[in-house]
Amino acid sequence: MEWFNDIYVFVAKVFQNLGVGFVEVFKLQSVTLWGYTLNNLPFNIIMCLIGVLLGTLIGVLPGIGPVATIAMLLPVTFTLSPVAALIMLAGIYYGAQYGGSTTAILVNLPGESSSVVTCLDGYQMARQGRAGPALAVAALGSFFAGCVSTLIVAMFAPPLAEVALKFGPAEYFSLMVLGLVSAVVLAHGSLIKAISMVILGLLLGLVGTDVNSGVLRFAFGVSELADGIGFVTVAMGMFGIAEIIGNLEQKEHREVFTSKVGSLWPSKEDWKRVWAPTLRGTALGSALGILPGGGALLASFGAYTLEKKISKYSHEFGKGAIEGVAAPESANNAGAQTSFIPLLTLGIPSNAVMALMIGAMMIQGIAPGPQVMTERPQLFWGMIASMWVGNLMLVVLNLPLIGMWIKLLTVPYRILYPSILVFMSVGVFSISNQPFDCFLMALFGLLGYVCVKLECEPAPLILGFILGPLMEENLRRAMLLSRGDPTVFVDPVAKPISFSFLLVSAILLVVIALPALRKTRDEAFAAEEQT
Amino acid sequence: MQIKNPKDFWAGLMFFVFGAAFVVIAVGTPDFINRIWGDKLIPGYQIGSAVRMGPAYFPVVLGGLLAVLGAIIFFRSFVSHIVGAAAAVKLPFNIIDLAIAAGVFVVTTFVAKALGISNDYAMLGSALILSVLSIVFRPETKALVLILASGLAFAYLLKPLGLVIASIAVVFISAYGGHEFKWKEVAILALVLVIFSVLVFVKGLTLPFPICPDFVESCPIR
Numbered sequence: 001m002e003w004f005n006d007i008y009v010f011v012a013k014v015f016q017n018l019g020v021g022f023v024e025v026f027k028l029q030s031v032t033l034w035g036y037t038l039n040n041l042p043f044n045i046i047m048c049l050i051g052v053l054l055g056t057l058i059g060v061l062p063g064i065g066p067v068a069t070i071a072m073l074l075p076v077t078f079t080l081s082p083v084a085a086l087i088m089l090a091g092i093y094y095g096a097q098y099g100g101s102t103t104a105i106l107v108n109l110p111g112e113s114s115s116v117v118t119c120l121d122g123y124q125m126a127r128q129g130r131a132g133p134a135l136a137v138a139a140l141g142s143f144f145a146g147c148v149s150t151l152i153v154a155m156f157a158p159p160l161a162e163v164a165l166k167f168g169p170a171e172y173f174s175l176m177v178l179g180l181v182s183a184v185v186l187a188h189g190s191l192i193k194a195i196s197m198v199i200l201g202l203l204l205g206l207v208g209t210d211v212n213s214g215v216l217r218f219a220f221g222v223s224e225l226a227d228g229i230g231f232v233t234v235a236m237g238m239f240g241i242a243e244i245i246g247n248l249e250q251k252e253h254r255e256v257f258t259s260k261v262g263s264l265w266p267s268k269e270d271w272k273r274v275w276a277p278t279l280r281g282t283a284l285g286s287a288l289g290i291l292p293g294g295g296a297l298l299a300s301f302g303a304y305t306l307e308k309k310i311s312k313y314s315h316e317f318g319k320g321a322i323e324g325v326a327a328p329e330s331a332n333n334a335g336a337q338t339s340f341i342p343l344l345t346l347g348i349p350s351n352a353v354m355a356l357m358i359g360a361m362m363i364q365g366i367a368p369g370p371q372v373m374t375e376r377p378q379l380f381w382g383m384i385a386s387m388w389v390g391n392l393m394l395v396v397l398n399l400p401l402i403g404m405w406i407k408l409l410t411v412p413y414r415i416l417y418p419s420i421l422v423f424m425s426v427g428v429f430s431i432s433n434q435p436f437d438c439f440l441m442a443l444f445g446l447l448g449y450v451c452v453k454l455e456c457e458p459a460p461l462i463l464g465f466i467l468g469p470l471m472e473e474n475l476r477r478a479m480l481l482s483r484g485d486p487t488v489f490v491d492p493v494a495k496p497i498s499f500s501f502l503l504v505s506a507i508l509l510v511v512i513a514l515p516a517l518r519k520t521r522d523e524a525f526a527a528e529e530q531t
Numbered sequence: 532m533q534i535k536n537p538k539d540f541w542a543g544l545m546f547f548v549f550g551a552a553f554v555v556i557a558v559g560t561p562d563f564i565n566r567i568w569g570d571k572l573i574p575g576y577q578i579g580s581a582v583r584m585g586p587a588y589f590p591v592v593l594g595g596l597l598a599v600l601g602a603i604i605f606f607r608s609f610v611s612h613i614v615g616a617a618a619a620v621k622l623p624f625n626i627i628d629l630a631i632a633a634g635v636f637v638v639t640t641f642v643a644k645a646l647g648i649s650n651d652y653a654m655l656g657s658a659l660i661l662s663v664l665s666i667v668f669r670p671e672t673k674a675l676v677l678i679l680a681s682g683l684a685f686a687y688l689l690k691p692l693g694l695v696i697a698s699i700a701v702v703f704i705s706a707y708g709g710h711e712f713k714w715k716e717v718a719i720l721a722l723v724l725v726i727f728s729v730l731v732f733v734k735g736l737t738l739p740f741p742i743c744p745d746f747v748e749s750c751p752i753r
Contacts, residue, residue, distance in 0.1 A: 076736055190539075192600055196546045199597045203553050203590060210586040215576050217586055218556055241678060248674035248709055249623075414709045415720055418702040421678065422724050425685035425701055426694075430738045435651065438686030442679040449675060453622050454542040472589045484582035 014154050017377070021385025024083060024378045044084050044382065045389065051088035052390045055095020056397055059102070060405045062109045062413075064420055066096045068240040070356045071232045072427035074363065082364040083379050087386040089360055090340070093353050094146065094387065097296055097333045098394045101138035102405050105131055105325070114296035114332040117304040121317060121324030128320050133266040137274050137322055138329040139398040145282040145330035146391035149337040152286050153344075154384050157373065160345040164370035167346075167497070169477035170488050174501035176467050176474070179348060181505040182291055183460045185512045193456045201461035204229060205468020212476060224436040231359055233437050234465055235352060236424050237444025238451075238458040244417050245449050264399060270322050277307050277327040285331030289338030291350065299335025300328035337387055344380060345370055348467075352459060355466040536611035536618040543605030550597030557587040557594065623671040635660050651687045658683040662704070677708030693741045693750075694733060698725050 029043045058069045070089050077085035100112025105122035118138065125134040167175070180202075184194040207218045208228030219225040266274070284306060285299035307327040308317045317324050340357075342350045347369035349355035361368045366376065373380045398405070428441045448458050482488035492499045534540045559575020560568070579585025611618065636657045643653035658680040665676035681704035688697040702721040706712055732738045743750035 075738070079736065190604075192604055193542055196542075196597060196600045196604065199593050199600070200546065200549055203549070203593050203597065206590055206593075210576075212584075213577070213586045215586040217576060217590065218553070241682065245675050245678050248678070414706065414711065415716070417709070418681075418705045418717075418720060419724055421681055421705050422685075422698050422701050422728060425682055425697075426728060426732055426738070426740075429686060429689060430732075430740075433739060435654070435686035435689065438682050439654065442682040445679055445682070446675075450545075450622065453620060454538050454545070456542055472584075475589065476584045479581055479584065484580065486581065 010155075013158070014151075017158070017381050018154055018385055020377055021381030021383070024382030025087070025385045025389055043081075044087055044386065047080065047084040047088040048091050048386045048390050049393055051091020052095035052098075052393050052397065054088075055092040055097075056099035056394065056405065057408070058092070059096035059099020059112050059115075060408055061099075061411075061416060062103055062107070062111050064416070065112060065239065065243075066093045067235055067352045067356065068243075068420070068424065069096075070353060070360075071235045071240070072423050074232055074356065074359055075427055075430040077360050078363055082361070082366060082376075083382045085360055085364060086357065086379065086383050087390075089357060090383060090387065091390045093296075094333060094336045094390065095394055097329075097336050098139060098142050098398050099405065100332075101142070101325070101329050102135060102398070102402065103409060105134045105138065106406065107409060112296075112332075114300045114336075115329075117300050117328045118325055120304070121319075121321050124318070124320035125322065125325065130320065130322075132264040133270050133322065134325050135402060136264045136266055136399060137270065137326045139395055141274065141278045141281065141326045141330035142333040143391050143395045144278055145285060145334040146337060146394075147388065148282050149286045149289070149334040150384060150387045150391070152338055153341055153387070154381075156290075157341055157345050157380075157384070160341065161370040161373045164346045167370075168495075169474040169481065170495050170498045171501070172348075173471060173474040173478055174489055174498040174505075175346065175348060176471050178501045178505045179342075179350065180460070180464060180467065181508050183463045185508050189455050189457065191512060193454075194460050197451070197456050197458070197461040198464040201464025201466075202468040202471065204234070204461075205465040206472065211469075211473065222436070224432070224434055227432075228469070229440060229465075230428075230431050230437060231355060231466060232431060233428055233440045234444050235356065235462060236428055237441040237446075238448035238462060239352070240420070240424050241441060241445025242448030242452060242458070244420065245445065246452060247413065247417070264402070266322070273313065273322055274326040277303075277311070277323040278330045280306065281327035281330035282334045285334030286338045288331070289335030289350075290341050296332040296336040296339070297351075300332040303327040303331030333391075340383075343368065344372065344383075347372075348470075349463070352462045355462065358466070534608055535614045536608040537620045538618050539604050539608035539611055539613075541620055543601050543603070543608060546601030547598050547605060548601070550594045550599070550601055553590050553594030554598065557590040623675065624669060628669065628672070631664075632661055635664075651691075654683055655687045658687075674708045677704055681705040681708070689740060692744045693747075694728055695725050695742060696744065698728050 025044050025048070026042055027044060028040045030037055030039045031041050031043050032038075054069065054073075055066065058064050058066065069092055073089065073092070077089065080088070096112050097114060100110060100115035101118050101122065103109055103111030104115040104118035105126050108119050108123035110116040110119055122134045122138070125131060180198050184191065184198055205228070207225055208216070209226055210217050216226060281299075281303040284303050285296075288299040288302050289296070291298075304324060304327060307323050308314055311317070311321070311323050313321050313323060339350045339354055342348050343354045343357055347358070347367070349358050358368050361372075366372060366379070424441070425438055428437045429435070431437050451458055451461070478488055479486070488495060489498050490502055556573055557576055558578065560572040565571050576587040577585030578587045578591065581588075636653070639653035639657045639660070640650060643650050643656075661676055662680045665672045669676075681701045684700040684704055685697045688700055699721045702724060703717060706717045706720070729742055733740055733742060
């Protein structure tokens, strides 16, 4: 009966830890705002609500995503406690997954990039007058996926963090290589261009003072570059500015099905059809979210493709199949939440949003990594518990209050983008109170715009940019420890973990370069091009 | 030789230039150029060894790799199977326009230095010159140039003229880059955003931004 005991201890520990988290989330605090002190305020819950509200808002609005929003809010989080700050920022990310589906279904525009595939069937359902059930299935599927994936994070984060504590510089370096390779493999279009973007990102990450020698690198005598290029600056330029310019080049056309939402509740037949796709979407999304380079976007694509292949209603896909809404919407929420696992256990970001979360932790003076769980259990578990609370809030926000968000969709883009620009400029300027950061933001906006036009995806560059200094640091340490012997990374006996990371990276690269598989990868991405 | 895939051609060139630039700056200029120049043109950083890597080691490896990949993409563009509309670059400006834009920044910087005024004016001047050039000669770049210019305007107007004027500038410049520009609508939007920014960013979040211009002795909003 030893195994029974093991399971019992494991489950008990999960609940014990979640208990710590819930205590933290519901804690009553005294908060001073504008000189007024408020006592007995459940401040963390309020921040969670603000986060999911903002997340839904930017999710609903096309043209602004969680990356730009979190980047804008980073300087603001400085005034908050670490727990409150991270709870709010996390809420924005998974809240955006809920909001994105509303726009996809009602306007046929992805409010969020991870809702691209929801447009295919969700909009068709809306045209058939079944927008209500589509919205309900999307929200309830997301809620189910959110609950399950929170439990997955709570179960798998502690053992992973324990393994990660044993990692040396060689393991970290190889893990980052794996992360970058995954980002390349999952990028759209040309493989070699994606690799080039990663390397360019790594190089740009090296600008600034070299920590080992104190030499100022690639700064051209500009004193503002001594601390390196700010990540927020790059993210806002490449994602925020470049996206606005791209949107302005297209003519605005929107057809909103506002009056035809009708009854929200799905029929008995609908329920029968969606439960299995929701389960599959949750499972696939949770798995894909953990992968470095993964997250919500990949999860929704994967789930839609899978569902289309195995569903017995596959002939209805693209014509308003409810499975085509349920599967990707539950998958993107699951993926958004499990992508916190690599961040919380290894301190390595799996996508641009997670990279910003690292930034938020550093602002608060927390070094991301496996030690966070043992050194700051309140922060770690509070954040995980808040996801549960946040998901519950989101269902309430998105189903009974759906009318409010639909009204927002009638706001034209020509009102939105100048506002976004003002907020971005304020956010970037406030990082170091220097005009130079805004100049850099514009420069990266131009680079991002050109890259998109040349079919080079910006996401791998951002990941490389974050990992550049970390990789160099770990490479140097590993080589110093091995006395210059490069085989330390691929020694299957002495460093089995590092060896297997690099092996998987190599296999991934070879597999993706094979012509047969390249074709299926292109087809999977082609689905997006059509929308 | 005919360029079959312009997208690859320019992407390859871009990566090659970036990679080569990082390598050259890291290792410094070769001896024969230094001899002609009389001094070290680009000093470079220490390479070090595999055991103790210097500041140049990692950038040289990565930069070299990027240059090689760039070259491969570049040469691939001559034999590419992807041709026609799928390979066409849909950029509203060409490389000469880009060079002119960079030139404007260089010239204004020198002018500012010669006049002994702050480089901030050079930046503002460049943004203004490029906006006018874009509207007059390259209307298809209007969105791009005006959005970027609005960011620069905010950056370099904030300290001397304060948050109110800087925000108004962003709204008007960027709105002018859009499809339709309605004076009344933009003015109302600017007003709302100014009130919001002052209340939330300066009063609420206490960001250290000036609200009014330098020269206004007593600012009505403190």
